[in-house]
Amino acid sequence: MSALAGKTAENLKKIRETKPLIHNITNFVVMNYTANVLLACGASPVMAHADNEVEEMVDLAGALVLNIGTLTDGWVTAMIKAGRQASELGKPIILDPVGAGATALRTNAAKAILAQTWVSVVRGNASEILSLAGQESATKGVDAIHSVTEAAEVAGTLARELGTTLAITGPTDLVTDGRRTLTIEGGHPLMTRVTGTGCSATALIGAFHAVDKDSVSAAATALAFFGVAGEVAGIGSVGPGTFMIRLLDALYTLTPEEVEARCRIAKG
Amino acid sequence: MSALAGKTAENLKKIRETKPLIHNITNFVVMNYTANVLLACGASPVMAHADNEVEEMVDLAGALVLNIGTLTDGWVTAMIKAGRQASELGKPIILDPVGAGATALRTNAAKAILAQTWVSVVRGNASEILSLAGQESATKGVDAIHSVTEAAEVAGTLARELGTTLAITGPTDLVTDGRRTLTIEGGHPLMTRVTGTGCSATALIGAFHAVDKDSVSAAATALAFFGVAGEVAGIGSVGPGTFMIRLLDALYTLTPEEVEARCRIAKG
Amino acid sequence: MSALAGKTAENLKKIRETKPLIHNITNFVVMNYTANVLLACGASPVMAHADNEVEEMVDLAGALVLNIGTLTDGWVTAMIKAGRQASELGKPIILDPVGAGATALRTNAAKAILAQTWVSVVRGNASEILSLAGQESATKGVDAIHSVTEAAEVAGTLARELGTTLAITGPTDLVTDGRRTLTIEGGHPLMTRVTGTGCSATALIGAFHAVDKDSVSAAATALAFFGVAGEVAGIGSVGPGTFMIRLLDALYTLTPEEVEARCRIAKG
Numbered sequence: 001m002s003a004l005a006g007k008t009a010e011n012l013k014k015i016r017e018t019k020p021l022i023h024n025i026t027n028f029v030v031m032n033y034t035a036n037v038l039l040a041c042g043a044s045p046v047m048a049h050a051d052n053e054v055e056e057m058v059d060l061a062g063a064l065v066l067n068i069g070t071l072t073d074g075w076v077t078a079m080i081k082a083g084r085q086a087s088e089l090g091k092p093i094i095l096d097p098v099g100a101g102a103t104a105l106r107t108n109a110a111k112a113i114l115a116q117t118w119v120s121v122v123r124g125n126a127s128e129i130l131s132l133a134g135q136e137s138a139t140k141g142v143d144a145i146h147s148v149t150e151a152a153e154v155a156g157t158l159a160r161e162l163g164t165t166l167a168i169t170g171p172t173d174l175v176t177d178g179r180r181t182l183t184i185e186g187g188h189p190l191m192t193r194v195t196g197t198g199c200s201a202t203a204l205i206g207a208f209h210a211v212d213k214d215s216v217s218a219a220a221t222a223l224a225f226f227g228v229a230g231e232v233a234g235i236g237s238v239g240p241g242t243f244m245i246r247l248l249d250a251l252y253t254l255t256p257e258e259v260e261a262r263c264r265i266a267k268g
Numbered sequence: 269m270s271a272l273a274g275k276t277a278e279n280l281k282k283i284r285e286t287k288p289l290i291h292n293i294t295n296f297v298v299m300n301y302t303a304n305v306l307l308a309c310g311a312s313p314v315m316a317h318a319d320n321e322v323e324e325m326v327d328l329a330g331a332l333v334l335n336i337g338t339l340t341d342g343w344v345t346a347m348i349k350a351g352r353q354a355s356e357l358g359k360p361i362i363l364d365p366v367g368a369g370a371t372a373l374r375t376n377a378a379k380a381i382l383a384q385t386w387v388s389v390v391r392g393n394a395s396e397i398l399s400l401a402g403q404e405s406a407t408k409g410v411d412a413i414h415s416v417t418e419a420a421e422v423a424g425t426l427a428r429e430l431g432t433t434l435a436i437t438g439p440t441d442l443v444t445d446g447r448r449t450l451t452i453e454g455g456h457p458l459m460t461r462v463t464g465t466g467c468s469a470t471a472l473i474g475a476f477h478a479v480d481k482d483s484v485s486a487a488a489t490a491l492a493f494f495g496v497a498g499e500v501a502g503i504g505s506v507g508p509g510t511f512m513i514r515l516l517d518a519l520y521t522l523t524p525e526e527v528e529a530r531c532r533i534a535k536g
Numbered sequence: 537m538s539a540l541a542g543k544t545a546e547n548l549k550k551i552r553e554t555k556p557l558i559h560n561i562t563n564f565v566v567m568n569y570t571a572n573v574l575l576a577c578g579a580s581p582v583m584a585h586a587d588n589e590v591e592e593m594v595d596l597a598g599a600l601v602l603n604i605g606t607l608t609d610g611w612v613t614a615m616i617k618a619g620r621q622a623s624e625l626g627k628p629i630i631l632d633p634v635g636a637g638a639t640a641l642r643t644n645a646a647k648a649i650l651a652q653t654w655v656s657v658v659r660g661n662a663s664e665i666l667s668l669a670g671q672e673s674a675t676k677g678v679d680a681i682h683s684v685t686e687a688a689e690v691a692g693t694l695a696r697e698l699g700t701t702l703a704i705t706g707p708t709d710l711v712t713d714g715r716r717t718l719t720i721e722g723g724h725p726l727m728t729r730v731t732g733t734g735c736s737a738t739a740l741i742g743a744f745h746a747v748d749k750d751s752v753s754a755a756a757t758a759l760a761f762f763g764v765a766g767e768v769a770g771i772g773s774v775g776p777g778t779f780m781i782r783l784l785d786a787l788y789t790l791t792p793e794e795v796e797a798r799c800r801i802a803k804g
Contacts, residue, residue, distance in 0.1 A: 021677045029299045029315050031565045031606075035731035040776050045731065046635065046677035047565050050608040053641035060638060060677060070299075072318040099314065102328060105321035141289045141314035141328060193520065195303035195313065240308050241516030248777030252729065297567045297583050338567075340586040367582065370596060373589035409557045409582035409596060461788060463571035463581065508576050509784030 004182070004265040008221040009256035011208045016042035020062030020210035024203060025049045025079050027069025027098060030196030033244070037200040040251035041225070043207040049075060054082035062210030064091060065203050066119075068109050069098035076109045083117030092120040092209040092218070095164075096202035100124065101131030102141055114162055120215045123167040123202040126151035133158045148174055152268075156181065165215040167223060169201055174268055175220040181268035182220040186227020188234030190243040197247075201226050224263035229254060231262070272450070272533040276489040277524035279476045284310035288330030288478035292471060293317045293347050295337025295366060298464030301512070305468040308519035309493070311475040317343060322350035330478030332359060333471050334387075336377050337366035344377045351385030360388040360477040360486070363432075364470035368392065369399030370409055382430055388483045391435040391470040394419035401426045416442055420536075424449065433483040435491060437469055442536055443488040449536035450488040454495020456502030458511040465515075469494050492531035497522060499530070540718070540801040544757040545792035547744045552578035556598030556746035560739060561585045561615050563605025563634060566732030569780070573736040576787035577761070579743040585611060590618035598746030600627060601739050602655075604645050605634035612645045619653030628656040628745040628754070631700075632738035636660065637667030638677055650698055656751045659703040659738040662687035669694045684710055688804075692717065701751040703759060705737055710804060711756040717804035718756040722763020724770030726779040733783075737762050760799035765790060767798070 021044045026034055031047055038045035048057040051074070058064055064086040066079045086093050097110035110132060113119065122129065125144035129151050148170035159166045160178035168174045173184040191197040201223060208222035209215065232254065233246035289312045294302055299315055306313035316325040319342070326332055332354040334347045354361050365378035378400060381387065390397065393412035397419050416438035427434045428446035436442045441452040459465040469491060476490035477483065500522065501514035557580045562570055567583055574581035584593040587610070594600055600622040602615045622629050633646035646668060649655065658665065661680035665687050684706035695702045696714035704710045709720040727733040737759060744758035745751065768790065769782040 019679075021679075023677075027315070028296050028564050029303050032300055032568055032731060035565050036776065036780070039729045039731055044677055044679050046638075047563070047606050048635070048639070049606065050641055052609070053607070053639040056639040056641075057677070070315050070317065071321070073320070099316070102314075103316070103321040103324040105318055105324075141291075141312055141325070143287075143289075143312050193307045195300060195307055238514075239517030239520035240304065241513035241520075244304070244516075245513055245777035245781055246774075248780075249775030252775035252777075295583070296564050297571050300568055338583050338585065339589070341588070367584070370582075371584070371589040371592040373586055373592075409559075409580055409593070411557075411580050461575045463568060463575055506782075507785030507788035508572065509781035509788075512572070512784075513781055 004220060005260045005263050007217055008224045008263050009260035011212050011221045012225055012259055013256045014211035015207050018211060019044045020207060021046060021060055022063050022065060022203060022206045022210060023048060023057050023061035024065045025082055026065060026067035026199060029069060030199040033196040034200050034203045036248055037251060038203055038207055040248045041204060041207060049078050051078040051081055054078050055085040058082050058085040058091065061091065063206040064093045065206040066093065066113060067096040067098055067199055067202060068106055069199065071105060071109055076112065079113055080116050083113060087118035093117055094121045094123060094202055094206045094209060095119045096199055097122060097124045097128045097132060098199065099141065100128045107131050119164045120209060121165045121167055121205055121219045123169065123205055125198065126168055126170060129166055129168050132162065144170065148172055165219055167205060167219040169198060169223065173223045175216055176268065177216050180216050182216065183266050183268040184220055184223045184227055185264040186224065187230035190234060190237060190240050191230050193240040194244045220265050224265045225259055228259050228262045272488060273528045273531050275485055276492045276531050277528035279480050279489045280493055280527055281524045282479035283475050286479060287312045288475060289314060289328055290331050290333060290471060290474045290478060291316065291325050291329035292333045293350060294333060294335035294467060297337060298467040301464040302468050302471045304516055305519060306471055306475060308516045309472060309475060317346050319346040319349055322346050323353040326350050326353040326359065329359065331474040332361045333474040334361065334381060335364040335366055335467055335470060336374055337467065339373060339377055344380065347381055348384050351381060355386035361385055362389045362391060362470055362474045362477060363387045364467055365390060365392050365396045365400060367409065368396045375399050387432045388477060389433045389435055389473055389487045391437065391473055393466065394436055394438060397434055397436050412438065416440055433487055435473060435487040437466060437491065441491045443484055444536065445484050448484050450484065451534050451536040452488055452491045452495055453532040454492065455498040458502060458505060458508050459498050461508040462512045488533050492533045493527055496527050496530045540756060541796045541799050543753055544760045544799050545796035547748050547757045548761055548795055549792045550747035551743050554747060555580045556743060557582060557596055558599050558601060558739060558742045558746060559584065559593050559597035560601045561618060562601060562603035562735060565605060566735040569732040570736050570739045572784055573787060574739055574743055576784045577740060577743060585614050587614040587617055590614050591621040594618050594621040594627065597627065599742040600629045601742040602629065602649060603632040603634055603735055603738060604642055605735065607641060607645055612648065615649055616652050619649060623654035629653055630657045630659060630738055630742045630745060631655045632735055633658060633660050633664045633668065634735065635677065636664045643667050655700045656745060657701045657703055657741055657755045659705065659741055661734065662704055662706060665702055665704050680706065684708055701755055703741060703755040705734060705759065709759045711752055711759065712804065713752050716752050718752065719802050719804040720756055720759045720763055721800040722760065723766035726770060726773060726776050727766050729776040730780045756801050760801045761795055764795050764798045
């Protein structure tokens with residue numbers, strides 16, 4: 001899979017050169033960490049959620065990241081408005097259905113965004129993704145109770161139905177648009193003990209998609225890069241505190257060459 | 269007090285085994301750090317404040333943490349709605365009356381939540397707790413201007429009046445339900461230089477209360493654990509930056525045995 | 537410029553002795569980091585944005601910091617209400633026009649706050665400041681596309697027009713009220729890779745202004761202190777993660793004497 005490893009390095013290089021503006025409408029818990037992840041990798045984050053400014057901000061952005069982690073109805077309205085503008089302009093939209101399956105508000109919001117805007121990539125854990133299939137599903141708060149393997153069985157069909165690329169993250173990540181499927185290894189167990197690592201992966205997909213039109217390649221290379229950064233950050237980390245700080249350092253210091261040598265993407 | 273030291277270790281073990289979901293309706297300043305504190309100790313945090321989803325989230329949760337640190341009227345409504353649902357289901361509610369005594373909005377919100385829901389534990393600094401007594405009181409923003417000793421004099425009476433357990437934190441912590449009183453030593457002066465350590469203590473009480481029905485024991489053991497973590501984090505910390513990171517590491521790495529050996533709870 | 541170096545040390549000493557309460561109405565992304573910056577330097581932060589409590593909180597505060605980073609109309613209303621109260625009481629108001637020039641909502645909000653309250657200092661990057669001049673301007677999200685040098689040409693005139701002190705930050709900072717102009721050296725390139733460093737500089741100006749009535753001196757000494765802390769934090773930092781933590785440590789550990797010896801303010 002050296003072609004995709006090369007693509008990962010190339011995308012990272014482009015982000016650092018062009019510093020794409022990534023417009024995030026995201027949750028309160030992870031806003032700070034997400035912004036720092038995007039800055040560390042070389043992108044330029046902006047958070048803006050007012051329904052009377054989101055369209056203007058989308059106009060300036062290279063990608064739009066929608067994350068439903070701490071939702072109210074007004075935020076859904078703003079997300080859809082921003083998403084419609086991005087759809088019209090052909091800018092990539094990445095959706096993170098945080099907690100879909102846990103409450104009706106979240107499941108319905110994710111489905112409404114998918115129905116009313118042109119979502120390019122959905123990044124979630126297995127339970128969140130399965131909830132979009134309308135299957136019997138439950139999410140424990142925001143944590144997965146299904147494995148990526150369970151989700152993989154329906155992912156291809158679901159991706160085709162929704163007309164979007166699915167990125168299902170867990171110990172092994174899976175990316176599929178229903179035709180092409182890739183798996184990504186990497187990361188570190190401490191990632192599950194730091195809030196916002198999933199949301200940050202979604203935001204990174206936004207940055208990679210801003211410089212790579214192919215949604216499958218953008219999602220897989222972003223996750224591959226994040227996986228390498230997680231592995232590097234894990235070395236010598238005492239616990240989640242040092243890990244979350246070293247992760248930001250790794251996203252900043254890793255060179256495209258190092259990422260190319262270390263990242264592990266395979267045909268799924 | 270070796271029984272309570274043993275209980276502290278036991279509660280921590282249960283949290284790590286059962287990973288209780290802790291539903292937080294909390295303030296914007298501390299959402300990220302609070303979530304990381306809960307994850308570090310082994311619990312599963314979720315933040316959700318929309319009035320059309322809080323009841324569903326309470327259904328999934330082991331405890332509900334209400335924190336009035338950055339309040340508006342709509343949030344008070346959602347807190348009371350969530351609190352009523354938790355009261356009905358017999359799930360523990362922990363209230364953090366951040367800044368009560370500083371403004372009417374905060375004092376009234378804390379009192380309304382106490383009046384309309386079944387709050388199991390209130391965790392605050394001395395000034396915040398005194399403001400609930402309707403005494404002449406003032407809080408400087410969110411910082412205490414009274415000592416725990418001052419609050420201790422009225423704490424027992426107040427706890428009985430409010431029908432709740434009070435956890436008053438400061439250099440020495442005090443927990444009382446008006447019949448039983450415990451004091452807890454530990455922590456580190458740098459805790460006062462990191463925002464959200466008090467709020468995190470409240471959230472930890474939520475995690476401990478999710479696995480320990482006794483409100484006095486849950487509050488005291490949570491504070492004892494947090495005190496040990498603070499002491500350990502303080503060793504070698506240069507300033508509040510390194511301290512806040514090492515605190516997360518300590519909450520993650522401390523074993524029940526170490527906590528049992530180091531924690532200091534005494535009859536008050 | 538030893539007089540201003542001495543003033544920097546003196547202001548820092550006063551903050552640590554009097555712990556002024558700084559009332560922030562600021563954006564979701566930086567609330568946590570800003571509060572930690574203020575705590576680290578010795579001030580007492582409070583965040584409060586409800587329109588039915590901001591006036592009471594202003595009454596308690598030594599300075600009011602308004603930051604439009606994640607805005608909605610309701611927040612603008614609260615900012616103006618708080619600003620009017622501060623104006624009436626003669627308390628310093630510091631405005632951070634985050635992203636002004638990027639969207640109409642932000643540009644208009646900044647102008648409305650300037651028109652309806654008595655803003656003492658505006659701290660922004662060159663593009664944000666230029667947007668207030670009503671010039672042809674654009675801001676890329678929240679990042680500057682103009683240099684401080686470009687802004688310096690019009691800063692004096694603009695400061696006189698707006699009747700406020702302008703603090704324009706970049707590799708070299710510029711502070712002017714249209715009569716007196718100072719430049720400040722210091723800081724570190726990693727500051728641009730951590731979200732909220734600009735917002736934190738604004739909050740620090742709030743803390744310094746709470747103990748120093750002279751807006752030019754307050755702004756310049758705050759930026760000089762922040763510049764020294766940035767330089768110290770940069771030593772040995774691996775990337776933005778370690779840098780953001782070491783910056784908090786530096787703000788806490790630097791003595792007034794060290795700051796006096798290292799800070800670099802000059803007549804502009």
